[in-house]
Amino acid sequence: MAEGIDPLELMPVSRMARPLRALLRGWAGVVLGFLYLPIAFMVLFSFGESRTPGLPFRGPTLHWYQEMLSNGVLMEAVWTSIQLAAVATTLSTLIGTMAAFPLVRSGFRSAGAARIVFTLPIMLPGALIGIALLIFFRRALGVDLSFWTVVMGHIVFTMPFVVLIVSARLQGFDRNLEWAAADLGASPARAMRHVVLPLIAPAIVAGALISVTLSIDEFVITFFTVGPQSTLPTYIYTQIKFGVTPEVNAVATVLLLGTVLLLGLAWAAAGQARRLSRIFGRRRARERIG
């Protein structure tokens, strides 16, 4: 992306500018080091021979990766986490996207109040929400904790993210587009499908992605609302409490690698899509005109 060079940036505004810049660059390095130091150790110990993580490092070995794959309990926990994230995200994306429409468009006088209500489940400590749900399920409703109680627990804090993100996008949405579609004879459903949804899709996807991320790693609310099964975070917690083995480091490393790969792919795909759309966009435009 070549941006035009700003002539003002070239002027030495102050003699301090250059050293300041070097200082800031160093600081950014320190910050990134700080962020990745524990992750580096986490990954390192997944390849270590020793059962208890510590230095000096002996290895490398893939022993813990083999152990991880043959550990039925661990694999089941991973599978539960994936199912949980999938179900909770699907539901909260659906419910949250629907809710955003009347919230933005019906001219609610209490839209500000609604914002606070949707922000509360995000900002209130998870321990509070988890305990409140546990008491509510067990004492008030008298139901047993199960996979579905955790799903509900997760929806409580993932759905508000979807609502807020999709609402933000809808607020900037030019309704003339929709009205134009209606003028041209589109039914409301058709206008929704072909005009509105494609335009707010990035926000819906962003909301869903955040929902998956949060759900997969959520420990506190899960801990209080989960039945006999364990999810990956609750399994890791038990391991940390009662003697962790590098197997969990191996899982975390695989998860991290998987995500980075996925992100990389998405990145490449987005770039590719941009290039393609530039080519095809021009061709399609020409066809339409011609």
Added chain:
Amino acid sequence: MVDPIPASHQPRARSNLTRGWPFLPAGVVLLVLFLLPMTVMVAFSLWRTNSDLDVVPDWTLDNYIYFFSEGTYVRTFLKTLIMAAAVTAAGIATALPFAYFLVRYVGQRWQRIVLLAVIVPFWTSYLLRAYAWQAILGEKGALNQFLMGIGLIDEPSRLFVYNDLSVWLVLLYVYFPFAALALYTALEKFDFNQLNAAQDLGARPDQAFRRILLPQIRPGVITACIFVFVPILGEFLTPTLVGGAQGALIANLIINFFRGLQYTTMAAFSFVIAGFVIVVLVIFRRYLRVEDVVARG
């Protein structure tokens, strides 16, 4: 923005989605899974636990009085507030230069990559990231090995972990990305030519920074503060993992009462925190834009 079509020309038949019904599922979820459980908790906080550990619906303020009459609890609460403030201050102090550097001196493409690098840690287990600090700060940890290696200390020190300082450091580690993202979003909108202009007109760099830049990024700074300060009020995992006996925060007390089946006391303590959170959110509601922080990258 294009001029809106005048109201008289807008189609009368509004699409189904503009009516209220799509809000219904979300409303039910909020009501049944959030507001109702919270109401039950409020009720619990005003009831009492009998000697059989059953909750008895006798209305009383005893649970709250108990909290404020016991020195240890009030001290732990104050300590939690101080801890949250200290982490927030450190978070802003570390994230502001970082975000400033990113916005001002790094090209678009690299900005996105570095931002992604700040977000990626969220994709790994919170528990394992916090736990990994034990391998750095612990008795056999990297820091001790390093200090012994360069001959600064002779034997491993136990001073680096299981105290308030280690809790502070790990909390800073966990919440830094929120601060960085909120500040980045604010700085991104700032036109840096204004700084140059101010200096052209005779302002010193620090004056330009204080009087031109800071006022314009204030909403972002407040968002960053809330996103670091508020969650720490309910933190019990990091203190459990790296805090030891000394590092307990208020939420650890809540968990203890929960384990001890003292549900009414627990509920009252929870609402002392919740009340605090709600007051902060209501005061700063104008500035709080959750989507600015989480929907980046």
